Amino acid sequence: MALTFLFILLFVFLLLGVPVAIALGGASLGYILVAGLPDVLLIHRMIGGIDSFPLLAIPFFILAGHLMNTGGITTKIFAFARSLVGWLPGGLGHVNVGASVIFAGMSGAAVADAGGLGNVEIKAMRDAGYDTDFSVGVTAASSTIGPIIPPSLPLVIYGVMASVSIGELFTAGLIPGLLMAVALMIMVAYYSKVRNYPRDQRMQVSYIFKTFQSAFLPLLTPVIIVGGIASGVFTPTEAAVAAVCYALFLGVCVYRSLTWRHLVRVSIDTIETSAAILMIVASAAVFAWILTANQVATILGENLLGLTSNKHLVLIIMLCIVLVIGLFMETIAAITILVPVLLPIAHQVGIDPVHLGILLILNLMLGLLTPPVGMVLFVLAEVSGVKFERCVRATMPFLVPLIIVLLLVTFFPALALWLPQMLYG
Structure with a gap:
């Protein structure tokens, strides 16, 4: 009865457009009151949900990304990416993807990429005569590389929730992130051939060297972060502080x-x-505790394993569940709710928790590009001056390469697990 009331209340809140944090907290409070539990439990569980040292990495990585954006670092990154791949057909589309890969090693968030680089990228592509829809679509899709390539705010949240090494998660995201970039560049090449998009400029080694010199120090940021974590010089939280100091x-x-x-x-x-x-995170922690206390994960696991015990089929079903939730819920909230439910099922069928984390984030990135939540789309609509509905239509074709990468990483776990196994044993 109380659990049913919880879900009904959450659905009503979301339908009314209440902010996710308040919707989760309000629904949880409603459950606590109906179940006859002391209302102070809400505050205790919220505080407990964010009382974690690794979560300190979040504000520091956010601060580092803002400092890089405000300090004009993004323009140097864009210029370097332009010198590297701008000579290809549809050059600025490839530059768009390449710049996102580089910036991903600094910001760790798709929204930061879309808001920071997006303005520079879309303006440059428009000025060069590219279709607005193509410019917006490739910018939106490439921004989702940010939370996969380290550092990654969603992976920090997942690591805390699942008690998994954040260092392993960071290294596990490198290859899938680069695969996303390759897939998007193939898509850009296809569009460039069909629409006869121009090369941005001729390849000039001297220009590459010049822009590399200008961007050299910013390019050291991901080296410092990933290298420091992998070598054991500092923890992911300390790496976030180091990133801020370096950005300053x-x-x-x-x-x-x-x-x-x-x-x-x-x-x-x-x-x-x-x-x-x-x-x-705090509100979702209470919600997740309620689901755990009511053994929702156990019940779902029994029903799911009653249908099939095949590891790959279980993965497909789990991905479908995540995809649906990602359509309606913000990434961080979805992670904190899904992990307590899906992780026990993953353990039962032998899915590595690091692999599950990468799949979860990859899947939720699709939600950033789809209505009704689609945070990246809202940001780009603001940045580009294009209506939200048009941003949605422009982005839809670019979901195809992202889904292909998701399926590749799903059925070939080594794409995510090989690097962390090499570095961490």
Whole structure:
């Protein structure tokens, strides 16, 4: 009875457009009151949900991404990517993907990529005569590489929830992230041939060297983060602090592009974003506790394994569940709710938790590109001045290569597990 009330209340809140954090917290409070539990339990569980040292990485990675954006780092990255692949047919489309791969090693968030690089990329493509729909579509799809290639905010959340090494998750995301980039570049090449898109410029080794020199220090950011974690020099949380220190060093001392006014604005933006994310994590922690206490995972697992015990079929069913939830729920909230439910099932059929984490994030990235939630689409609609509905239509074709990569990583776990096994044994 109380559990049914929980889901009905959550559905009503979401239908009314209530923010996800409040919807989850309000539904959980309703359950607690109906079940006759003390209402102070809500606060205790919320505090417990965010009382975790690894979660400190979230505000620091967000701050590092904001500092890179505000400090003009994105333009240097875009120029370097342009010199590398701009000579290909449909050059700026390839540049779009390449810049996202590079920026992914700094921000860890799709929305940061879309909001930071998106403005630069779409303007450059429009000025060069590319279709607006193509420009928006490839920008939206390439931004989802951000949470796969380390550092990754969703992988930090998953690692905390699943008690899995964040270092292993970070290294596991490298190959799938690069596969996403290759798949999107193949799609760009196809469109370029069909629509006869031009090359951006001729390949010039001198220009590549010049832009590399300009972008060299920013390009060291992912090397510092991933290298430091893999070598054991610092933890993922400490790596986030190192990323902030390095971003400050570049913006204040090297490029002198960050002023006190910039730092104040960046700090305020970081506080707002971090508070929103951690509020979702806290509310979802209560919701997840209720599901665990009512043995929802056990019941779902028994029903699912009653249908089939085949590992691959179980994976397909789980991916379908995640896809549906990703359509209606924000990524962080979906992770915190799904992990307690899906992880026990994964253990029963022998799915590696690191593999599950990569699949979960890859799948939820599709939700960022689809209505009704589609956060990346909302950001790009704002950045590009294109209506949301048109952004949706423009992005749909680019879901195909992303789904292909998801299926490849699903059926060939070594694509995600080989690197962490090599580094961590």
